[in-house]
Structure formats: C-alpha cells, structure tokens
Amino acid sequence: MTAVLNAEQVDVGYDGGAVVSDINTSALRGQLICLLGPNGAGKSTILRTLSGHLAPLGGTVYIGGKSVTKMSENERAKKLSVVLTEKPPLHMTTARDLVSMGRSPHTGFWGRLSETDEKKVREAMDTVGISELAEREFMGLSDGEKQKILIARALAQEPQLMILDEPTSHLDINSRIEIMNILSQLAHQKGLTIIMSIHDIDIALKTCQNVILIKDGRLLSQGTPEDTIGDRTIEGLYDIEKASYDTLLGNMELRNTAKPLLFIVAGAGSGIPLYRALTRNGFGFVTGILHEGDIDCRVAADMRIEVVREKPFTAVSGETFAAAEKRIGAFRCAVDTAFPLGEHNTANVRLLRTFLHNGGKLFSMRPREENLRLYPECGNVAEVTSAAEITDYIKKEYQTGRIHHEQ
Structure with a gap:
C-alpha cells in the first residue's frame, strides 16, 4: 500500500537547532497515529513540520509522493488539513460559516460556494454530528462542540491526511471520548489518514493503530501499541517515579x-x-x-x-x-x-x-x-x-x- 505520508531522515526545529532528529516514519491510508511524549519533547514541532508549516532542518517530508515544501499552499490544503490546539476567536461567525471555510482550497478566487461545496459542508457536519449547531455562533459553544466544528472544517477540505495537535486537551472525559470516536470513524470508514499528538495515554493506546514515542530529541520507537508499549515503557517515557502504568489494564x-x-x-x-x-x-x-x-x-x-x-x-x-x-x-x-x-x-x-x-x-x-x-x-x-x-x-x-x- 502506498504511503500517504513519508518522513525520511527528517530533523525538526528552529534556528536555535534541532528539537528532534532523524525522524523516519510513514503513514498509510486509513491509519490513526498518535505521537506520545512529555511536554517539550517536540511533538508540536514535528506536526508543524509534517504539515509544511515549518521547514525541516534536514531530510524530506513527502505527501502523496511529493515534497511538502515544494507544494503551493493551495495544493497542500487539498492534500492535508490541520487542527491546532488554539481555537480561533471568531465572533459573529456561525458553525456553518466556519465549516464552510474548509472549502476555500476548492472555491477559486472569489470564494463562492457552489452547490457541490454546500453539499460537502453538510456532509462534513453530518459526519461529525454537529448539524444541529449549524446556526449557532461559534464563540458561544462549548470547547467540545468547538473542537467538533474545527474537525468538520478540516474534513470539508476533503484531505487525504488530517493532522491534529492535542485535539482532546481541555475537554471533559465524555467530549474526549466523542472526539476520539469521531477520528477513529474517519480513519476506518472514510479512509482518512490521521496523525495527532495526545496526552490521554489510555485513550490513545485503545484507539490508535500506531503510536510514535518521542523523548530526548529522538524518536524512541514506533508501531502498534501492543508491539511498542511494554510494562515500564510509559513510566520511562514520562519519567514517572510515583506511579505505575499497567499496560494490561490500561x-x-x-x-x-x-x-x-x-x-x-x-x-x-x-x-x-x-x-x-x-x-x-x-x-x-x-x-x-x-x-x-x-x-x-x-x-x-x-x-x-x-x-x-x-x-x-x-x-x-x-x-x-x-x-x-x-x-x-x-x-x-x-x-x-x-x-x-x-x-x-x-x-x-x-x-x-x-x-x-x-x-x-x-x-x-x-x-x-x-x-x-x-x-x-x-x-x-x-x-x-x-x-x-x-x-x-x-x-x-x-x-x-x-x-x-x-x-
């Protein structure tokens, strides 16, 4: 199966130097992949590099076989969508309006929505389960509802790849489960490839098909949770000294x-x-x-x-x-x-x-x-x-x- 994304010997970081070096990984169609690691490990920097928002310090990121740095912004937006931790402060904007913004790579210079575009917006909202919120003002919604709308906007782009940075942060447990269930369905039923960072270890290991463990400036290991996570893996990954993570019980x-x-x-x-x-x-x-x-x-x-x-x-x-x-x-x-x-x-x-x-x-x-x-x-x-x-x-x-x- 052809990989949707490939990262070959990629170093990520800023002018001050590499944060994580020598990343070699790939993502196949329909895979849900989680990045796990302590705060400051470089997960967000990796996601920004994979999405083309940050140029790699070394190596190459390929999406659909083409270097992400050689894609135009519009070309990239048709291939991948990004959901960041920060919620945009959009006052007087309805949920439908915000989801409609996801069609911008397809609407041309004037940005007018065609009948096809309107249909894609409705389908995205139906898929995520927020149709009843269509006329509600975005800023008046709960954090969980806002996150669903941002996912629907990303889905409306019709991407092959969706990248999310901490999609469950600041959400209550029910909203976390709902968000992860939505993402899992998008991967399994729509064939969407999803890469995200997450701190909910138990949810990640029970939901994601693959995990990537990051610490001390390097990719420690990657693979299925069953092959990657051992009895003391989580404790070592997060330097936990006063608790024990039970892999079997989760x-x-x-x-x-x-x-x-x-x-x-x-x-x-x-x-x-x-x-x-x-x-x-x-x-x-x-x-x-x-x-x-x-x-x-x-x-x-x-x-x-x-x-x-x-x-x-x-x-x-x-x-x-x-x-x-x-x-x-x-x-x-x-x-x-x-x-x-x-x-x-x-x-x-x-x-x-x-x-x-x-x-x-x-x-x-x-x-x-x-x-x-x-x-x-x-x-x-x-x-x-x-x-x-x-x-x-x-x-x-x-x-x-x-x-x-x-x-």
Missing part, C-alpha cells in the same frame, strides 16, 4: 510508600476501591492471600504494596498460609472485602477466623447473615458498607493513637 496507579497499618484480605477486584482510598489518604497496608493473576494482586503490585501471594489456580499451601498468618498477626485491624469464595481461597476465611480468635478487629463488607455464617461466635466483627467508611475509621483511630504501624 490505567495508572499511585505507588503507596506509607508504612502498613492493617491487613486486607481481598480478591477478584473486591479490594481495589479500598486500596485506592487508603493510598490517597496516605495509609499503607499489606494484602493477601491473593493468587497470581488475580486483578487485586496485579493492582497491589502496581502500587508497590506487599502481597502475600499464591500460585494461580492452586489451593493455598501451608507455607503460604503460615506467611499470611505471620503478617496479619502484626496488625490490630484487618478487612474482609467480601471477596468471592471458591475452592482455592477458603484458607482466607480460616486466616481471618484465626486473626479474630487472637484478639484482632475485623471490618467485614459482607452482609450480616454471611458474617454470622463465616465468623460464628466472633464478636469483634464490624460490618461496613464502603471503602470510605473503613478509611474514615482508620484515620480516626490513627489520629487518636489507637492504631499503629505494624508491630
């Missing part, structure tokens, strides 16, 4: 470095809300017994929490149980997060019964009937319904000195 977890105050028995996702609540309140904990591969085990590991773990799909061994019994014994409080019970984790109930018989206090998120069945004759069980309730209790007990770090 989320970021803050690392918990506080000294442990309690033991949490969890599993199958039941512990994650409490893990996060305690972490953001500055309280440490130990968790277990969790089987490797359990989502609670993975999230706790991302947080750098100590986990008493067992091999997957096996019953808890005597050795693992003894290790958990020793760890839980160092605390005054423990939590049962109402983890699902199965043949491989019944030892966790036995662990908590032993903890109670030894004088510990248990917070259980299970219904009363289940607590009476699992912990008979154990009066030191407090029934709670939320992670916030447990966190509030721990905070109060810690502040009054009734609960301490592990012994």
Whole structure:
C-alpha cells in the first residue's frame, strides 16, 4: 500500500537547532497515529513540520509522493488539513460559516460556494454530528462542540491526511471520548489518514493503530501499541517515579510508600476501591492471600504494596498460609472485602477466623447473615458498607493513637 505520508531522515526545529532528529516514519491510508511524549519533547514541532508549516532542518517530508515544501499552499490544503490546539476567536461567525471555510482550497478566487461545496459542508457536519449547531455562533459553544466544528472544517477540505495537535486537551472525559470516536470513524470508514499528538495515554493506546514515542530529541520507537508499549515503557517515557502504568489494564496507579497499618484480605477486584482510598489518604497496608493473576494482586503490585501471594489456580499451601498468618498477626485491624469464595481461597476465611480468635478487629463488607455464617461466635466483627467508611475509621483511630504501624 502506498504511503500517504513519508518522513525520511527528517530533523525538526528552529534556528536555535534541532528539537528532534532523524525522524523516519510513514503513514498509510486509513491509519490513526498518535505521537506520545512529555511536554517539550517536540511533538508540536514535528506536526508543524509534517504539515509544511515549518521547514525541516534536514531530510524530506513527502505527501502523496511529493515534497511538502515544494507544494503551493493551495495544493497542500487539498492534500492535508490541520487542527491546532488554539481555537480561533471568531465572533459573529456561525458553525456553518466556519465549516464552510474548509472549502476555500476548492472555491477559486472569489470564494463562492457552489452547490457541490454546500453539499460537502453538510456532509462534513453530518459526519461529525454537529448539524444541529449549524446556526449557532461559534464563540458561544462549548470547547467540545468547538473542537467538533474545527474537525468538520478540516474534513470539508476533503484531505487525504488530517493532522491534529492535542485535539482532546481541555475537554471533559465524555467530549474526549466523542472526539476520539469521531477520528477513529474517519480513519476506518472514510479512509482518512490521521496523525495527532495526545496526552490521554489510555485513550490513545485503545484507539490508535500506531503510536510514535518521542523523548530526548529522538524518536524512541514506533508501531502498534501492543508491539511498542511494554510494562515500564510509559513510566520511562514520562519519567514517572510515583506511579505505575499497567499496560494490561490500561490505567495508572499511585505507588503507596506509607508504612502498613492493617491487613486486607481481598480478591477478584473486591479490594481495589479500598486500596485506592487508603493510598490517597496516605495509609499503607499489606494484602493477601491473593493468587497470581488475580486483578487485586496485579493492582497491589502496581502500587508497590506487599502481597502475600499464591500460585494461580492452586489451593493455598501451608507455607503460604503460615506467611499470611505471620503478617496479619502484626496488625490490630484487618478487612474482609467480601471477596468471592471458591475452592482455592477458603484458607482466607480460616486466616481471618484465626486473626479474630487472637484478639484482632475485623471490618467485614459482607452482609450480616454471611458474617454470622463465616465468623460464628466472633464478636469483634464490624460490618461496613464502603471503602470510605473503613478509611474514615482508620484515620480516626490513627489520629487518636489507637492504631499503629505494624508491630
């Protein structure tokens, strides 16, 4: 397949020197490509160079096989469209008027819209889903609506290539998803090639077919998200030290470095809300017994929490149980997060019964009937319904000195 864009040994920058050097990349028809990298890495400079707004310091950018620097402005506008971060301050301009400006490369000297031009404007607005905004004044719209209109204007140019600089910046989560969904549909259904910079890592990796990683003046790697992003790639790309990005789960977890105050028995996702609540309140904990591969085990590991773990799909061994019994014994409080019970984790109930018989206090998120069945004759069980309730209790007990770090 012929590439819509080729960059060969391109250096980008300004008179002061190159910002990013030796860029070699290509974009095929229908591809959605994201540039990822920290602020100041040169993403915007690369986009300005690829679009012809900035001449390369070295190398050549080809669009449709022709050097972009050798194209006239009108010729370039028929091949590619650009959506920048800044919204134009266009007062007394309707959405339809602004989208119509996208037809300027096709309207000739007088700039009059033909019937065909009017049809293309309507089609662009329909495709992006903003037809109902046609007569609304641009400056009176929300940021998300403005971004859709600018994309519709770019689409009205009928380009082969669309370049966007941070199209989701300053937007709420729903607008971000809508914008990315629109761009994805333009690539898949219209065959439009789209290259953009973006800071929404999770959305980018779930939407873009290819990613380009940029840092320290060079292109680090490029390819599909699955081939390019490893366990520590994002942390290294952005120099993240106090959080972990989980490639499998597609989320970021803050690392918990506080000294442990309690033991949490969890599993199958039941512990994650409490893990996060305690972490953001500055309280440490130990968790277990969790089987490797359990989502609670993975999230706790991302947080750098100590986990008493067992091999997957096996019953808890005597050795693992003894290790958990020793760890839980160092605390005054423990939590049962109402983890699902199965043949491989019944030892966790036995662990908590032993903890109670030894004088510990248990917070259980299970219904009363289940607590009476699992912990008979154990009066030191407090029934709670939320992670916030447990966190509030721990905070109060810690502040009054009734609960301490592990012994």
